[in-house]
Amino acid sequence: KQEVTQIPAALSVPEGENLVLNCSFTDSAIYNLQWFRQDPGKGLTSLLLIQSSQREQTSGRLNASLDKSSGRSTLYIAASQPGDSATYLCAVIGNEKLTFGTGTRLTIIP
Amino acid sequence: DAGITQSPRHKVTETGTPVTLRCHQTENHRYMYWYRQDPGHGLRLIHYSYGVKDTDKGEVSDGYSVSRSKTEDFLLTLESATSSQTSVYFCAISERGSTGAGNTIYFGEGSWLTVV
Numbered sequence: 493k494q495e496v497t498q499i500p501a502a503l504s505v506p507e508g509e510n511l512v513l514n515c516s517f518t519d520s521a522i523y524n525l526q527w528f529r530q531d532p533g534k535g536l537t538s539l540l541l542i543q544s545s546q547r548e549q550t551s552g553r554l555n556a557s558l559d560k561s562s563g564r565s566t567l568y569i570a571a572s573q574p575g576d577s578a579t580y581l582c583a584v585i586g587n588e589k590l591t592f593g594t595g596t597r598l599t600i601i602p
Numbered sequence: 603d604a605g606i607t608q609s610p611r612h613k614v615t616e617t618g619t620p621v622t623l624r625c626h627q628t629e630n631h632r633y634m635y636w637y638r639q640d641p642g643h644g645l646r647l648i649h650y651s652y653g654v655k656d657t658d659k660g661e662v663s664d665g666y667s668v669s670r671s672k673t674e675d676f677l678l679t680l681e682s683a684t685s686s687q688t689s690v691y692f693c694a695i696s697e698r699g700s701t702g703a704g705n706t707i708y709f710g711e712g713s714w715l716t717v718v
Contacts (some may be wrong), residue, residue: 523705
């Protein structure tokens with residue numbers, strides 16, 4: 493059974509800093525990995541999708557990497573802003589289903 | 603944003619009553635999913651559909667049933683609601699299942715259900 497872990501569960505950083513969020517998974521037989529953002533009381537917004545054949549994807553200040561062999565993905569956020577405060581979730585896609593991590597709650601301190 | 607509409611968005615119901623949540627999509631995507639999100643558990647798959655009238659169970663399917671009579675609609679039914687089913691329910695869609703380039707999963711805004 494696939495298990496996805498995100499550590500730390502919560503993170504606070506001053507505005508302007510670069511930061512890395514971590515995601516690890518136990519079964520490397522995945523097809524895609526997707527990073528989401530969730531604001532309080534809201535749904536999930538897709539940030540980046542990395543296909544299994546790719547090693548990284550970039551969108552603006554966000555960069556996600558994938559290392560299938562080690563079962564790890566990272567989400568790098570450059571020059572953090574207060575608007576980046578949210579919960580970030582990773583999900584691995586395999587066998588017709590997604591398996592989610594429990595998320596990292598990020599707070600950017602102005 | 604993907605065209606996904608969930609209804610109702612908020613509902614309070616009594617234990618033992620039936621409840622149906624509706625997910626409507628305008629993207630003509632083949633796959634549709636129902637998840638629940640609870641503190642400490644994250645998002646867990648309840649049921650999913652890979653086509654009209656084609657559905658399968660997820661990891662927490664007990665007490666839930668689904669139906670998909672049209673591509674655009676996926677219904678989640680709690681036959682007899684219990685307090686343990688108080689949760690936030692999310693519908694999601696994708697064009698393909700596990701394979702395929704750029705197969706992004708899109709989520710609805712959620713349905714908050716309270717069973718008293």
